[in-house]
Amino acid sequence: MARQYLVGVDIGGTNLKVGLVTPAGEVKAYTTRPTRLDGGWAGVVDQVEELVAALLQQQGLSLTAVGGLGVGVPGTVRLPQGEVLFAPNLKWENVPLLATLSTRLPVPVRLDNDAHVAALGEYWRGAGQGYGSVLLLTLGTGIGTAFLWRGRVFRGRAGLGSEMGHMVIDPAGPLCGCGNRGCLEALAAAPALERLAHRLLAAGLSSRLTCAGNWGVGEVFAAAAAGDEVGQKVVEEMVGHLAVGLANAVVLIDPEVIILGGGISGSADLFLPALSEEVARRVGRMAYPPPTIVPAALGNLAGILGAAYLVRGELGEDE
Ligand SMILES: [Zn+2]
Structure with a gap:
């Protein structure tokens, strides 16, 4: 057969x-x-x-x-x-x-x-079709990344490829599982966003979420979409950190498309316009064109x- x-x-x-x-x-x-x-x-x-x-x-x-x-x-x-x-x-x-x-x-x-x-x-059948260079981030419990060059994974010397989750965004930031401080993953992955929401609640910002509630990042995004103060602040902080990371990626490799996948990308409508704008602002003075940032298409x-x-x-x- x-x-x-x-x-x-x-x-x-x-x-x-x-x-x-x-x-x-x-x-x-x-x-x-x-x-x-x-x-x-x-x-x-x-x-x-x-x-x-x-x-x-x-x-x-x-x-x-x-x-x-x-x-x-x-x-x-x-x-x-x-x-x-x-x-x-x-x-x-x-x-x-x-x-x-x-x-x-x-x-x-x-x-x-x-x-x-x-x-x-995504390169074969999804949001990366037809692009010669693709940077993908999976935003979830952790942050995984891949850089494709002409349809092949760029692996680097050790074969690991890119690990943007451990790109340092804030050297004074929270400790990451890798031992460094202020990695993108320690600032913008789901557990970091949930911790941030808890801190904001404890600080007294208004919210439909409660300190004792059993909610996750999905509920934080839903709250943000409904105009919730804590939810919106979390999204704003996440956008700020992701924008620094993506702008760093643009000045290093200037990918044709940046694809955001993982659980958090399901809420992309909520933050993609602000994120694209902030990355464009950060790299625009150097004459990089506004990056194309899209949600993953294949779920x-x-x-x-x-x-x-x-x-x-x-x-x-x-x-
Ligand atoms: Zn790290």
């Missing part, structure tokens, strides 16, 4: 998604389950194998229809060995994921960091599509 499909696997700290993708980048079918975290990495490998088998069976197919399996992982991946060096949300360290999956699923397997994979997905499917893109054969993006 012809190998007519690619399989894209998106291993997240919360959900595991597996999709069957055509060579043209259409998701034919996909399935998602809560990631099985209690069995360590071997449990997740089992789960990947089970979900791939179930998806193929549901489509009346077998592994002989699959040309390759691509995997996105929320952590640092050493290539080409395909070792996951560190994935904090999965509590993985030094996991030989590529070698293990290759044994279990006898098709070509490739893996990469989830932000790299999301950027490749939940970016990881599946980008992972499939890794094994797209002639367009495979690293050697």
